[in-house]
Amino acid sequence: MNVKRTFGTVLTILGTIGLIYAGYELINKSTAYTSLAVVGVIALIFFFSGIGLVKNTKDEA
Template sequence: MNVKRVFGAVLTILGVISLIYTGYELINKSTSYTSLIVIGVIGLIFFFSGISLVKNTKDEA
């Protein structure tokens, strides 16, 4: 099992969770928009970096 793939999967899952949380709070009209923007941006960074790690890592068995 490749460590980079596992780390990429964990980053992707964390990104999805933070994006879902951001969307949920925006729908509920939360008043702390600054923190929601920060959480959303960090979620996007985690999501796309995790996807690229999984996609670009070669399987060497």
Template sequence: MNLKRTFGAVLTVLGIVGLIYTGVQIIQHTGAPTTLIVVGLISVIFFFTGISLVRNTKDEA
């Protein structure tokens, strides 16, 4: 079990969930704009960091 790949997958899923949450809040016009900006930014960082970890980690047995 590769810990980096697992952590990358978790970060990617958290990023996707955060982006969906931000999108829903924007569409419903609920939530403070600064909160949505911060959550969206953190979600984007999590998403791209997770994708990078999964892509750059080599499987070594």
């Protein structure tokens, strides 16, 4: 397995966890909206960059 693909998978998983956390806290009406916005944006960046790495990396045997 390629290092870029592994890093992309890790980024995607971290982004997913961050998005779930931000959504959970928003549903529970947390008062720290600024922190949740920052966590949500960073999670989106991680998620989409991880997906991009996994999708654009060629598999070389």
